[in-house]
Amino acid sequence: MLFIGSDHGGYKLKEEICNYLDEKKIKYNDLGTYSEESCDYPDIAKKVCEDVVKNNGQGILVCGTGIGMSMSANKYKGIKAALCWNEFTAEMSRKHNNANVLCLGGRVLEKEMALKIVEIFLNTGFEAGRHERRIAKVMEIENC
Numbered sequence: 001m002l003f004i005g006s007d008h009g010g011y012k013l014k015e016e017i018c019n020y021l022d023e024k025k026i027k028y029n030d031l032g033t034y035s036e037e038s039c040d041y042p043d044i045a046k047k048v049c050e051d052v053v054k055n056n057g058q059g060i061l062v063c064g065t066g067i068g069m070s071m072s073a074n075k076y077k078g079i080k081a082a083l084c085w086n087e088f089t090a091e092m093s094r095k096h097n098n099a100n101v102l103c104l105g106g107r108v109l110e111k112e113m114a115l116k117i118v119e120i121f122l123n124t125g126f127e128a129g130r131h132e133r134r135i136a137k138v139m140e141i142e143n144c
């Protein structure tokens with residue numbers, strides 16, 4: 001299950017991503033925001049991350065830079081959020097980091113690049129192997 005959300009700074013890009021997902025017939029739940037009216041990104045991150053954890057799903061979070069969303073998302077137990085800005089970071093976020101939430105900057109990325117990142121994120125698997133041990137150590141930090 002795929003959950004998507006943005007604040008006002010990421011709203012336009014979120015809409016483009018939703019259009020892309022519709023075109024590709026990929027199902028998702030849009031948890032807001034639903035206009036360019038100012039709102040607080042941690043509120044949206046909370047909604048998306050709670051549903052990602054509950055459903056063992058994936059999430060996409062968009063704010064102006066992607067930074068506030070990634071900071072917020074990574075506070076949640078079970079969330080591995082990756083701020084990606086090109087094809088390579090998108091690929092590595094899945095292959096090496098097993099990220100379950102993709103964060104994007106709506107004021108940073110061109111639409112075409114953002115959609116490529118989304119496509120790679122959704123279609124790339126975790127390589128496991130040596131990365132499994134490292135990710136287990138990352139998740140251990142949640143207990144500190």
Ligand code: RB5
Pocket residue numbers: 007008009010041063064065066067068069
């Ligand atoms: C909102 O103006 C902006 O601060 C937010 O979208 C995001 O970029 C924060 O990291």
